[in-house]
Amino acid sequence: MENVKKTCSTNQYFESETKEKKITEDSLVFAFIGNKLLLVDESIPLYNRVQELDIGYIKYIGKTNEISCFVLDINQEEESFPLGALVGVRQLYALLPEAQLRAAIYGFQLILWNRKTKFCGQCGSTTTENLAEVLVKSCPKCKAEYYPKISPSVIVAVIKDDKILLAQHKRITNGMYTVLAGFVNPGESLEECIHREIKEEAGIEVCNIRYFGSQPWPFPDSLMIGFIADFDKGEIKPDNEEITDLKWFKADEIPEWPDKVSIARSLIDSFIENNSQ
Ligand SMILES: [Zn+2]
Structure with a gap:
């Protein structure tokens, strides 16, 4: 099958x-x-x-x-x-x-x-979808336009020598460790978001950020943008709000992995492939 x-x-x-x-x-x-x-x-x-x-x-x-x-x-x-x-x-x-x-x-x-987007968020009128060729709804009264919303989110494998930084998230209760991720704020570049999220969630700084790949993730409207970054400085310390535990893992030490369909899993698989004897 x-x-x-x-x-x-x-x-x-x-x-x-x-x-x-x-x-x-x-x-x-x-x-x-x-x-x-x-x-x-x-x-x-x-x-x-x-x-x-x-x-x-x-x-x-x-x-x-x-x-x-x-x-x-x-x-x-x-x-x-x-x-x-x-x-x-x-x-x-x-x-x-x-x-x-x-x-x-x-x-x-x-x-x-x-x-x-059935109603205009600005004036409350019923919106219309008039253009078959463009994904947009518009308000006939105040002319506001509503495109499908996409929320970009960075997801990052932080590497230190032959180890990867993985976290246990509060909302995941099956003991799984995975890579760090977070939503991009308005006015923020992807790189700025990576530095902020890693600092907030893990207390460390990273460098040498490189692009890995991306994945639409419809829960409900994310676009996950994957990166690999190298550890720069600091001591790992979970924020205890979203992250309850953080550890550096060698390729053969990773306990419970994320689902195969996710870009989180692809990032971890790629690390294992590059760090297995
Ligand atoms: Zn309107």
Whole structure:
């Protein structure tokens, strides 16, 4: 099963596209009920399976293997839903091939954007979505514009010789240690955010910051931007607010790892790969 999924993910891709397009019976639909996605027979359904439902919002999001994909917001209580299985977005990482996962994550963020911007935050008028080619809603009265919100967050592997700094977070209770992370403040560069977060959470200073990679993380609207940094000076000391413990680990000493799908795990895996005998 694992191999089948891998084959799928290398052959398929999801290409997001913003334009006017009419849904047809054989369009692929990413239908959300509350914060859960509808799977029918363990797969993303075609429109003909859901068209009788009460659809509150519908938007074309792009194509996967030339099949048109739409995102739908269904007006129905989860508890009384008559069809298929409703799956939380977090669980989709283990269930969907990569192309469909990307489409689901993108669609989910558009659903949240639509729900949160029905009214203008400035004057309270009902907003409108007039441009099929641009992801923007606007207020007909005061002209305010609302784009989908993305919250950038840095995630950093701090390295000291052959050791990596990992932290135990207050909100994670399974004993897992992971890399440090934090949201970027308005007016702050990514590098400034890294220096501030590491100082606040671990009490140390870092240098030699280099880019690692990034990952959209739809819980609800983060973009995780991964970096590696070298320890510069100071003594590690957990802030005791978000971080309850901090340790330097050698590659073969790391106890409990974050989930495979996360960029946190990729950062730790990369450290292990570079520091194993
Ligand atoms: Zn307004």
